[in-house]
Amino acid sequence: MRILHVLNHTRRQNGHVHAAVDLACAQVKLGHEVFMASEGGDFDSLLKANGVKTIYIPHQRKIPHLLRALFGLHRAIGRYDVDVVHAHMMTSAVIAFPICKLRGVPLITTVHNEFEKSATLMGLGTRVIAVSDVVGASMQRRGVRPSKLKVVLNGTIGSSRSTGRSEEPKPLRSPSILFVGGLHPRKGLPDLLDAFEVVHKSYSDARLYIVGDGPLREEYKARAAALDSARDITFVGSTTDPYPYMLGADIFVLPSHADPAPLVLSEAREAGCAVVGSSVDGIPQLLEHGKAGLLVPPRDPAALADMLRHLLEAPSRLSEWRQKSQFRIEHLTIERVARETLEVYNEARAPSAASPAMAS
Known part of the structure; x- marks a missing residue:
């Protein structure tokens, strides 16, 4: 054809x-x-x-x-x-x-x-x-x-874009929480910043890494700088290949307010992250409606913080959800x-x- x-x-x-x-x-x-x-x-x-x-x-x-x-x-x-x-x-x-x-x-x-x-x-x-x-x-x-x-x-698993990419995990400090996406309102990064501030009070060794760029980058950096947890938040910036960051992360979070079917979720699951996503648009379907990743309400930093604490309080639970990320991975x-x-x-x-x- x-x-x-x-x-x-x-x-x-x-x-x-x-x-x-x-x-x-x-x-x-x-x-x-x-x-x-x-x-x-x-x-x-x-x-x-x-x-x-x-x-x-x-x-x-x-x-x-x-x-x-x-x-x-x-x-x-x-x-x-x-x-x-x-x-x-x-x-x-x-x-x-x-x-x-x-x-x-x-x-x-x-x-x-x-x-x-x-x-x-x-x-x-x-x-x-x-x-x-x-x-x-x-x-x-x-x-x-x-x-x-x-x-x-x-x-996107097996795509030509992934040919020759680095399979070497980035040396992120554990427990590490990762966000990959555009820095604009639809992706909900402020919700994650607020949730991380709450989580960090109980888990001061937690680290948040933000990969991506966008029109609100400076605004989001200023917001993060005003938090008590600021020293443990890293803005990586734009990268042509975020996959090594996924390989190095413990938890991947996508707190979107709207997201029809984000490709980044298949990449995060392929990398073996425990995945947390907001229950909007195509995110639940890409996470097998909770079987391959955890779902939280959108625009709800408190619920997101509770879910992150749920994972961090028990290493065995975190490991379990990393394994669950592979459920029906071949469908992606x-x-x-x-x-x-x-x-x-x-x-x-x-x-x-x-x-x-x-x-x-």
Whole structure:
């Protein structure tokens, strides 16, 4: 099959980019011819090394750029005789929709960030992929018919991005608590800072490591500096590979307020951390609804502190939850994601598949 992915860019800072790059490389390994149309970015060399052909398509929301994008996509679909177009963000879907309709090529859309109002436009696809059950339910409430909607849970284990990564754990001081994510409100880091302050009063040897960057980094650093536990909080900053930090951590915490299906959870589970996540969006599903990780209410630092103390007070309990992180870990492989996605493509290519013009 000849597959064309359309993406705003291939820079590292967005989780949906990681998911699309992982998928494209995995599809090549399964024997398909795969193209990536975007404005380019950090992952272009990785895509090339894995046999994914890159095509430059502008995505700026200005009429001259959009016209160039429409023309470029139209030419690429014809030149490479593409069987399926897969759009991963709203701008990509809007650009691809009229071209796919004109050429009679199925358009697949993946909803990565359903909390954005513009996610409704992803219903333009012949088939719509949701990255978790909660995202699927949200898209149905927005008017996408169940018959054109398919849930393909995110997973990243075995991805090409992980090839050659360091397997040497970072020497974190134990007991270590780790956060990896963007430093912006949706990820809930202030809740973790408040919870750690409470935990630290009982477990003064505990350490908190924060890996990531974002617009609120300085604000969060100032907030942490004002805490009594400040000397045991480390802001690592941005890194191209957080996995060694996961290998070195005892507990991984993701206190998000909204998170459709964060890839970081499959990586933390693969690394063997005991995982604590907030019970929002796709997090419970990625933690097997409490069988592979512990769940706490979102926006509740007190509950998070109680859970961390629950783990720290008994080393055997912490060890038990590290082992539980491996429960059904094989379900989080990129190969499973690729095969389920190909099933969606085949459904969309079937003669009975709904036309894009009928999209909700």
